[in-house]
Amino acid sequence: MSVAAPELPADAPLPGLGAAQLAATHDVVVIGAGVIGLSIALRLLTAEPTRRVLVIDREGVAAGASRGNAGAYAFSDIQPLASPGILRQVPRWLLDPLGPLALRPSYLPRIAPWLWRFWRASQPARVAAAIAAQVALNRLSAEATPRLLAVIDALPMLHEDGNLHLYESEAEWRASLPGWQQRAEHGIAFEHAHGPQAIAKWQPGLSAAFVAATFVPGWATIEDPHRLVRRIAVRCLERGAGLHRASAEAIEPDAEAVSVRLADGQALKARRVVVAAGAWSHQLARTLGERIPLETERGYNTTLPPGAFDLRRQLTFPNHGFVVTPIAGGVRVGGAVELAGLQAPPDYRRSDALLAKARRFLPALRTEGGTRWMGFRPSLPDSLPAIGPARVDARVLYAFGHGHLGLTQSAATAEVVEALVDGRAPRVDLRPFSPQRFA
Ligand SMILES: Cc1cc2nc3c(=O)[nH]c(=O)nc-3n(C[C@H](O)[C@H](O)[C@H](O)COP(=O)(O)OP(=O)(O)OC[C@H]3O[C@@H](n4cnc5c(N)ncnc54)[C@H](O)[C@@H]3O)c2cc1C
The missing domain is CATH 3.30.9.10 (D-Amino Acid Oxidase, subunit A, domain 2)
Known part of the structure; x- marks a missing residue:
């Protein structure tokens, strides 16, 4: 069943921002306009409408895995691969x-x-710990998903x-x-x-x-995962987010702000940066000196x-x-x-x-x-995502590595990251999801 609500046409170019808007210091820059990055942006804006949030993507909305996946909210899928x-x-x-x-x-x-x-992750004790962690995140997502869908008028989807x-x-x-x-x-x-x-x-x-x-x-399944992400993008725009096409090359924190260096030589400045660049996220972590497998x-x-x-x-x-x-x-x-x-x-x-x-x-x-x-x-090898601060600077938050469950866990990840940005304790224990657990 389709619902009358604003749509971003498939493959529409990102609206983009002017030079002055780009030069401002943003509260949060999110790298990656997939289901994870955009769900985070929407949650940040829903919780605090005055926040200045900018989402960048080098291709467009849902250009990666979020476009053509199987559309399942597989909340009962708890076993690691x-x-x-x-x-x-x-x-x-x-x-x-x-x-x-x-x-x-x-x-x-x-x-x-x-x-x-x-192979190491397949040892029985590790599997049991991964299942417990996955259950906690999936449970939160089962609650958080209707909240997210309600914000974008997509419950009928x-x-x-x-x-x-x-x-x-x-x-x-x-x-x-x-x-x-x-x-x-x-x-x-x-x-x-x-x-x-x-x-x-x-x-x-x-x-x-x-x-x-x-x-x-x-x-549950969503009627069309690509349309879902476009719908989230539209709501982000309506709530004041910037959506800009740019390729992030490096993340460079200094005392004042965190800079995101772009491929065209510009730099964006932000109080917080969220890395939600899907399968390419480790390349950005690498620029902070972190190796994430x-x-x-x-x-x-x-x-x-x-x-x-x-x-x-x-x-x-x-x-x-x-x-x-x-x-x-x-x-x-x-x-x-x-x-x-x-x-x-x-x-x-x-x-x-x-x-x-x-x-x-x-x-x-x-x-x-x-x-x-x-x-x-x-x-990631243990099938759990990496959610939490970068080793070198807590102003950089990682939210990637959701494997087979990125859609399933998107609403929970968004709520968890929003809590971290806000300085509150998230509703799931993040230790099993630590980006540094393989170091
Ligand atoms: C065949 C298949 C079926 C699936 N089925 C399901 C399912 O039924 N249910 C489920 O929950 N999950 C499913 N998944 C998994 C799910 O699709 C992913 O886990 C999820 O889409 C990941 O979302 P993401 O936002 O992290 O990454 P992506 O959607 O890949 O988004 C990352 C974005 O970051 C951008 N980017 C990357 N690097 C940079 C950079 N340097 N600068 C700027 N932008 C950058 C990319 O252009 C991309 O748009 C499936 C996946 C596949 C492949």
């Missing part, structure tokens, strides 16, 4: 060159230190239809039970079903290969036009690493993880492989007329 269950699947997945997980061999030397930390995890054998389903048990321990509701007939109650038209399923009611898990999808399939809710195929989601009236098919860094060109054969699988799983799926996309998930 680095877990014994996932590691067991890795050898099988890597055997399939277009499978759920791919590692480009030429990228192995670059990513080896990250993989080492990833939220579809609280739950998610259906699908299994091709009883053995596959049984292997998933420890994960469901962990969720149950954290109060997450779900319901199992067996046999095609029982599964059809939640989603008709599936291949008979699916013999078991788990329905998770506390999971941020990598990208590249993900692929195809968005099919309206009429592609009568999809009732988001479907997850856990053993194939992808989801099928109702988006913008159509169907988005995708997911997977490719470890190949920020420079390699997209390999859209991955989108095609996922689409071919989806066609097998949903035999009536019409696969023509799709648009393929690749996005850079910003990922």
